[in-house]
Amino acid sequence: MGLKQLTMAAFAACLASMAAAFPAAAQAPIKIGVLHPFTGPLALIGRESTDGFTLYFEQIGNKVAGRPVTLLKEDDAANPSQGLERTRRLVEREQIHLLSGITSSAVAYALRTYVDQRQVPLVIMGSAGANDLTDKQASPYIFRTSFSNRQLGAPIGQYACGKLGLKKIVVMASDFVTGYEQSAAFGEQYGKAGCTVVKSIMVPLGTSDFTPFLSQVASLGADGVWAMFFAADAIAFVKQYDALGLKAKLPLIGPSGLIDPALLNAMGASAVGAMGPIYYTDSLDFPENKAFVQAFKARYGREPGATAASGYIAAMAIAKAIEAINGKVEDKPALLAALRQVQLKTPMGAFQFDAKQNVVLDFYLGKVAAGGSGYTLQVVEPLEKAVDQYGVAR
Template sequence: MVIAGLIAAPLFTTVFAPSAHAAEAVKIGFITTLSTPAGYIGEDERDGFNLAVTQGGGKLGGVPVELVVEDDGLKPANAKQAADRMVASGIKLFTGVNFSNVLAAVVPGVLEADRFYVSLNPGPSNFAGENCNRNYFVASYQNDAFHTAGGVAANELGYKRVVLLAPNYQAGRDALSGFKRTFKGEVLAEIYTKLDQSDFSVELARVRSLAPDAIYQFHPGGVGINFAKQYANAGLGKTVPMLMPGFSMDARMVAATGASSEGFYTTGIWSTAMDNPASRQFVEAFRKAYGRLPTDYAMQAYDTAQWIGAALKAVGGDLSKGDAFRTALRKADFTSLRGKFSLNTNQHPIQDVYLMRIERSASGDLAPRVVRKVVSDDKDAYAAQCRMPL
């Protein structure tokens, strides 16, 4: 697979294509965040997806593919413009978006054009419930999943009084709603921050004054790195335990925060320490290819590529066979790096969720280590609202 070049457009745009049979390749629109402090997330998603393509010799499921990548700059309007251009150019299959507010701008137009979208990260509640669609699939989780598991974990850890913090956007609101759905103790406060916030001194002062048993917080990417560092620098890490979803302290964030993250609890579907052959091989291959440990985002992107590949194989790469491609996606006939993976009626995953703790390995590296499974065969609460059109 080689870089074919740049396309003139308002956004930074790259096309990754197989070296042969490019005319026969299935184009996949990959809109993601590659700039801003959250850009590393999109980088890991792109690289995880590309690893699967590279391992397949420029193919997924034996079908040549061409990955058309655009940076949305974490701006919904940019992402919508990119998606509209791609739809107009004839692209029928999309993935890549990593924030729920951006996804909300992209998906409606894609689905209205009767194209396919496979989400490799966000799973907002509205698309899982009443706005579910036969051409919309999720490879990661419904947004609440890690958070409902967080509520279960908080109960098991004995936390009775907690403070909740999250950015004030769809995924942040879903996060705290999910936690409250299963948490049996008292929520002292719900604190909403800005998605691009860098200074949390006011919020941390309030946490200190409330003196909770623990906090549950959701801040992904660079915002989460700043939050964790400031939490530790304020001395709260030693007095008020922190519980959070895995994407609020992924492998890149652990490396950036260092000792500040040690001892924090996370919930998630996977970690680099997951002990199964496919996962071990993926971690080794990703590290060899890119010189760093993969995040959960990279794992989800790799799984998404393998899932898409299985469906492309079933239709011989012919996306005009929409019914057959849809049926193949619903079968989810691929080996997930996280272990068990199947689809609920709203085309969101059924999977296990774990409690993890960030600890040092024998070599001294910090990484999430599985403490125990907290939810088996997790199904989101919105599937009952989904009336999936045929």
């Protein structure tokens, strides 16, 4: 065989090798990291969000655009240093294509620079509402399907002052990023309406005995209490608020995390009457929501809350973007462009990202009531439509 023939043979062998490799690459798993607290005071939220996320991928056979999907779950325990360490593990050792999850705003801030520098697409679900993640520290790699803290805290401020007639309020919140950002958003809108926050009481995350903090409330001359607590903290707070006799004297309001449907049966009758601006409840009258609630109850044996819906929608958005680029997740610019353009009909209604990649939400006034099979979050009336991440209705 001459030199020319050898060269042609080598070229043909190379082409054959490449042709064989491409189908194999196309079938390689898409690796998605799921970082949430599965232990600690925020574990209930991490579980809820992950269950919603997992459910959607199960419904589509854990496969998108012909490629299997593998979910790699890590526990950040709502600890910023642990969250960053687990993110590095997922990115550098497991070589994930996307990251999702994040319940703690403090964890989200801790890993923001890392995911931006390493160019890791991150879709935040659950409850990491840190304002600056989609504002001053916005990154082309960071998206959010849950909410910003400002977006969650603001909608009931003027309503509480005007329509509810609560002219003086005590603010109580968890002593970390989320508590400060959500209470600031509430206080700003409440103050604009001409009403007064008489005192802000910040409580350590993971508190089990709220008595030292609640004992300050009765003597402050307030008309009500606005409170921001999540998961196990919310359950303990609401039950003790009632046990100390405050529920009968001072209406309790707060952001949706305080009265998430996933917590209500654990709170029991103590939660009845509590109100807040909500963007999701299992009673929203959308076909997509009815199907989601039925599937979630069948899979997990309980009602889904807002964080479960957020996780489900994050999975929907990721899958939609991957489908749009025919599964080629290795092409990060194409994947990011496809995520930005996602529009969906979801359990929460129409979904899209804003210009800085944060979800736009409709809010309703929700109120806890006793139902035939437990405790439910009922929609009283529409509150604000198309609220952006700054807490402003479009």
